[in-house]
Amino acid sequence: MAEQVPVRIRRLPHGHGLPLPEYATSGAAGMDVVSAEALILRPGMRHAVATGFAVAIPPGYEIQVRPRSGLALKHGITVPNTPGTVDSDYRGEVKVILINHSTDNFPIVRGDRIAQLIVSPVTLARWVEVEELDDTARGEGGFGSTGGYAPLG
Numbered sequence: 001m002a003e004q005v006p007v008r009i010r011r012l013p014h015g016h017g018l019p020l021p022e023y024a025t026s027g028a029a030g031m032d033v034v035s036a037e038a039l040i041l042r043p044g045m046r047h048a049v050a051t052g053f054a055v056a057i058p059p060g061y062e063i064q065v066r067p068r069s070g071l072a073l074k075h076g077i078t079v080p081n082t083p084g085t086v087d088s089d090y091r092g093e094v095k096v097i098l099i100n101h102s103t104d105n106f107p108i109v110r111g112d113r114i115a116q117l118i119v120s121p122v123t124l125a126r127w128v129e130v131e132e133l134d135d136t137a138r139g140e141g142g143f144g145s146t147g148g149y150a151p152l153g
């Protein structure tokens with residue numbers, strides 16, 4: 001089993017009785033997180049869904065909020081800011097921003113698994129300002145400069 005990073009978590013009053021985020025299988029990268037509220041996400045609607053808990057992520061780590069593929073494929077429900085970033089110094093309630101890209105109402109019941117959380121190491125960088133950058137084969141080409149999505153060749 002991979003090393004497990006301990007993360008302090010605090011249930012908020014409206015989170016009592018709900019399961020904490022958990023890995024659905026032993027090889028899962030993300031913990032499924034459940035909704036602490038009931039609502040109907042109408043077509044095109046966005047909502048920051050309550051989870052009922054707050055966390056203290058150890059310095060050097062973040063939590064990423066990612067969509068669940070089944071909800072995206074079958075219902076058009078995704079996370080518009082994916083991956084959502086929960087900073088190590090954030091102590092408020094973790095929220096899952098969802099958007100309904102379908103043409104149907106999407107009812108969410110308290111306890112429904114709405115997204116997944118990935119605990120991930122953070123690499124901090126510092127800028128080294130220079131007058132010139134080194135040359136590369138790509139140079140300034142980007143945004144389809146290699147020919148779009150047809151096979152190379």
Ligand SMILES: O=c1ccn([C@H]2C[C@H](O)[C@@H](COP(=O)(O)OP(=O)(O)OP(=O)(O)O)O2)c(=O)[nH]1
Binds near residue numbers: 081083086087094
């Ligand atoms: O999906 C998300 C994204 C963010 N947050 C919380 C934790 C995060 O640490 C904080 C700020 O997020 P972010 O930096 O993405 O938001 P911002 O729009 O830049 O706001 P701020 O000015 O508060 O940093 O909001 C969540 O609970 N869920």
